[in-house]
Amino acid sequence: MVDRDARDAVRAPASLYWVWALLTALTLLSWMVGVGEGGVLDLRVATAVVLGVAFLKVDLVGRHFMELRTAPRLLRILLDAWVIGVFVILMGIYLS
Amino acid sequence: MNSSALESISRRKGRSAQLHVPGEAATWVFIFGDLIVFAVFFIKYFVDRQREASLFAESQSSLSLSFGAVNTVLLLTGSLFVALGVHATRSGYYRRASVLFAVAMACAAIFLIDKVIEYTHKISAGIYPSTNDFYNFYFMFTGFHAVHVIIGLAFVGRMRQMVTRAGDKKVDLRFIETGASFWHLVDLLWIILFPVLYIIH
Numbered sequence: 001m002v003d004r005d006a007r008d009a010v011r012a013p014a015s016l017y018w019v020w021a022l023l024t025a026l027t028l029l030s031w032m033v034g035v036g037e038g039g040v041l042d043l044r045v046a047t048a049v050v051l052g053v054a055f056l057k058v059d060l061v062g063r064h065f066m067e068l069r070t071a072p073r074l075l076r077i078l079l080d081a082w083v084i085g086v087f088v089i090l091m092g093i094y095l096s
Numbered sequence: 097m098n099s100s101a102l103e104s105i106s107r108r109k110g111r112s113a114q115l116h117v118p119g120e121a122a123t124w125v126f127i128f129g130d131l132i133v134f135a136v137f138f139i140k141y142f143v144d145r146q147r148e149a150s151l152f153a154e155s156q157s158s159l160s161l162s163f164g165a166v167n168t169v170l171l172l173t174g175s176l177f178v179a180l181g182v183h184a185t186r187s188g189y190y191r192r193a194s195v196l197f198a199v200a201m202a203c204a205a206i207f208l209i210d211k212v213i214e215y216t217h218k219i220s221a222g223i224y225p226s227t228n229d230f231y232n233f234y235f236m237f238t239g240f241h242a243v244h245v246i247i248g249l250a251f252v253g254r255m256r257q258m259v260t261r262a263g264d265k266k267v268d269l270r271f272i273e274t275g276a277s278f279w280h281l282v283d284l285l286w287i288i289l290f291p292v293l294y295i296i297h
Contacts, residue, residue, distance in 0.1 A: 012183035020176040024169055027290075031165040034295035043297075050291045057287045061172075065179045066280045067273075072115045078128055086135045086288075093142040094296070 019064040026053050047094060055087045119274030127281050130244075134285055138292055141233050148229060153297040155230035158223070163214050164294040167207050171245075171283040174203035178252060178279045181259075185272050190259040197256035200279070204249040211242050234293055241285055248282040251275035 030050050033041070041049070062068045062079045069076070117124065145152045181196035218224075218231075225235035255275045258267045 012180050016176060016179050016183075020172060023172045027165055027168045027172065030291055030295060031161055034161045034165075034291075047296050050295050054288050054291045058284050061175060061280055061284050061287065065175045065283070066277055067116070067118045067179075070116055071118060075117070075124060079131075082128070082131050082135065086138060089135075089139060090142050090292075093139065093146060096146065 015064060019060055023057055023060060026057055029053065044095065048091060051087060051090060051094075055083045059083050119270060119272075119277045123274045123277050127277060130281060130285070134288070137237060138288065141237070141292060144229055144233070149297075151228060152230045155228060155234075156294070156297055158218075158221075159234070159294050160214065160217075161294050163210055164290045167210055168286060168290045170203045170207045170210070171286050174200040174207075174252075175280050175283045177203070178276050181255070182272055182276045185255075185259055185267060186269060190262050190267070193259040194256050197252050197259065200252050201249055201256065204245055204252070207245055208242065208249070211238065211245075214238075237289060237293060241282070241289055244282045244285065248275075248279045251278050 030053055033046050033050050036046075059080065062076070062083075068079060177196045177200040181193045181200065184190075184193035184196055215235075218235075223231055225232050252275060255272050258272065
């Protein structure tokens, strides 16, 4: 069994809850844009926002839930490369 | 405060030269491989969408955004509880970890039930994977992803079993982290799938 001091020292960071709240809020935002049928935003802008937010969420999941912040930098770099690369390619196709 | 606790703290703050790979290294090869596979799927979807934009938009409008959004929040919540469970396991709070993993499993189960309901709605409306190109993508992507969810559920189930049965012995933390990483991948993939299939037109 691990002793009390060591246990308290490795408590789950409060940031996990905040990240979850932010991710949920961003999901709600995307849903609102989705059901709003464009509304105020130009369709292409709405798409860029919704897709961009999705990739931002992926980044947050990677950094905080997947613990990439404390992982070797290569993993963070690879995920960021995927996030940015796929976003740029998809937007490029969408706007073409 | 003993040295392993200090090591853990400085590792968490990223100050240690020895950074920590969550889980087996091989898992990360798989994770990035899966990310590439899905990236190719997304690209193919966007390319085909350009050719048949109005067909895709019309078919897409039959999808329930609410189901998609609720499913996203379910997986996100599952991820929160898996992450909390991993931390609890590291700290030796095995009983707490067991409960946390159980909640994550419930999230996955509800997601799968939602999926069955969604598919049933479609099929009873006469919509099949063969109906048109959009629905082909819809069923294939979400189906392939659902298989991932089932595997993720099995992983978390095994993790829960490990912490429940550990007693006074230490659990295989590497396995716990591996399962957790796979779970987060499943969450991550749906985060992109939802707007791509349900929202963007």
